[in-house]
Amino acid sequence: MNNKIIDSLSDISLSKIDPNLVPTKISEKKIYDTYCNNYDSIHYLFIEFQFTWLQQAYKSMKDLDKYNILVYLYKENFAELSEVFKVKSLNEFYINPRFNLDKINIIQISKKLRLSKETTRRKILELEEDEILIKNKKTISVTLKAGLLQKPENTINSFSKILQYVSWLLHKEKKVRKYYTKDFFIKKIKERFTQVLAIFLEYQIDYLIVRKALSNNDSELFFIAGCLMYNQIMFLKKSENKKHYQKEWIDEVFNIGNKKGINAMTISDLTGIPRPTVIRKLKILLKQNDILKDENNLYYMTKGKFVSELNKLRLNNIKELSTTISRINNIIFFS
Numbered sequence: 001m002n003n004k005i006i007d008s009l010s011d012i013s014l015s016k017i018d019p020n021l022v023p024t025k026i027s028e029k030k031i032y033d034t035y036c037n038n039y040d041s042i043h044y045l046f047i048e049f050q051f052t053w054l055q056q057a058y059k060s061m062k063d064l065d066k067y068n069i070l071v072y073l074y075k076e077n078f079a080e081l082s083e084v085f086k087v088k089s090l091n092e093f094y095i096n097p098r099f100n101l102d103k104i105n106i107i108q109i110s111k112k113l114r115l116s117k118e119t120t121r122r123k124i125l126e127l128e129e130d131e132i133l134i135k136n137k138k139t140i141s142v143t144l145k146a147g148l149l150q151k152p153e154n155t156i157n158s159f160s161k162i163l164q165y166v167s168w169l170l171h172k173e174k175k176v177r178k179y180y181t182k183d184f185f186i187k188k189i190k191e192r193f194t195q196v197l198a199i200f201l202e203y204q205i206d207y208l209i210v211r212k213a214l215s216n217n218d219s220e221l222f223f224i225a226g227c228l229m230y231n232q233i234m235f236l237k238k239s240e241n242k243k244h245y246q247k248e249w250i251d252e253v254f255n256i257g258n259k260k261g262i263n264a265m266t267i268s269d270l271t272g273i274p275r276p277t278v279i280r281k282l283k284i285l286l287k288q289n290d291i292l293k294d295e296n297n298l299y300y301m302t303k304g305k306f307v308s309e310l311n312k313l314r315l316n317n318i319k320e321l322s323t324t325i326s327r328i329n330n331i332i333f334f335s
Contacts, residue, residue, distance in 0.1 A: 026329045030175045031166060032322040038169050039318075044237050045165060046321065049158045051230045053204070054223050058272045060149050064219035066123045068113055070132065070150060072205055073142055076101055078198035087335075090156075090193040097147030101140045114209050114217055152197070159200065160185035166325055188332040195335065196328055203324040207317070214309050220273055224281045227267050228291060228301045229253070229310075235260040253301075261298030 035042055057067040077099045081088065110120040124140075127133040132149065134141040164182040171179035189196045215222035232253050264282060268275040282299055285291040290304035301307055 025334060026176060026326055028323050028326040030170060031326050032319060034169050034173055035318050035322050045162050047230060047233050049162060052158055056154060065115060066127055069109060069123055070146055071201060072109060072113060073101060074150060075198060075201035075205060076104060078194040081194045082198050087192055088194045090190040093193055094147055094151060098144055099142050104140055105138060114213055156186055156189050192331060192335060195331055199324060199327050211313060214306050220277060221281045221284060223271050224267055224278060225285060225306060227270050228299055231262050232260060232301060261294055261300035263297055
């Protein structure tokens with residue numbers, strides 16, 4: 001198979017797999033080097049994953065901050081289980097997904113998610129009113145209703161596509177002895193659900209919170225800017241076959257710029273955010289010189305302060321994601 005950008009992992013033939021071949025422990029450096037060697041194709045999959053995560057998060061609660069609070073509480077619960085060497089499968093956990101957190105408070109949540117104490121308190125109160133949380137003095141209880149909202153089947157499926165593709169690339173570069181299918185990773189993640197999700201959510205929460213900070217901690221502003229960036233990235237994916245090295249990649253995204261803008265209604269449809277809110281947030285982004293609008297009222301990202309800071313994080317993420325994939329792989333294969 002050549003190095004051209006693939007549109008989906010279904011393009012990869014994974015039929016010739018020997019299930020009896022012993023796996024090789026995968027170091028962070030091996031994955032990092034493979035990521036750098038195949039930056040564009042891995043990163044397209046990763047961006048699709050992140051945008052889908054935001055879409056599903058907003059759809060479930062119409063409030064990304066409330067969703068992040070809920071996900072953070074799940075992460076803390078999974079981490080507590082891991083600390084006492086207890087692992088639950090997805091099915092075991094969701095037989096009764098209620099749980100209590102006794103050593104957590106509003107200040108801790110506020111600091112971790114970079115929300116003000118007042119905002120955190122208000123969002124938790126709203127989650128109580130929605131019967132998703134129950135707060136009793138120093139204890140926060142997560143209810144059955146929360147479990148129905150947050151069961152991460154789609155997340156496991158989507159992230160397993162990335163794991164499969166990285167596995168295939170590692171095998172192609174002769175760094176491991178075999179590669180594994182998406183179905184294999186889905187099965188293994190579900191078997192060691194709480195242990196794997198503790199690692200994944202630690203990464204995912206940090207990834208989103210750090211980037212949201214670039215938008216004045218405004219989740220909807222961040223999501224709308226991300227939607228414009230996603231649109232330009234996907235057009236770049238469709239329009240080019242040449243290899244984009246990680247440091248040059250952002251320039252290619254902006255070279256496509258005003259050729260492929262989108263309007264406020266399309267942004268609303270893609271994000272689920274009401275159109276009046278989209279228009280209000282677009283005005284903020286225009287005022288900050290982070291986006292431009294053409295004569296057809298189509299919006300696109302430009303090289304403003306937001307993108308400059310985002311690009312620094314993008315390059316740092318190669319190492320962070322490589323570390324996360326390495327940790328998850330080694331749990332799957334060696335726990």
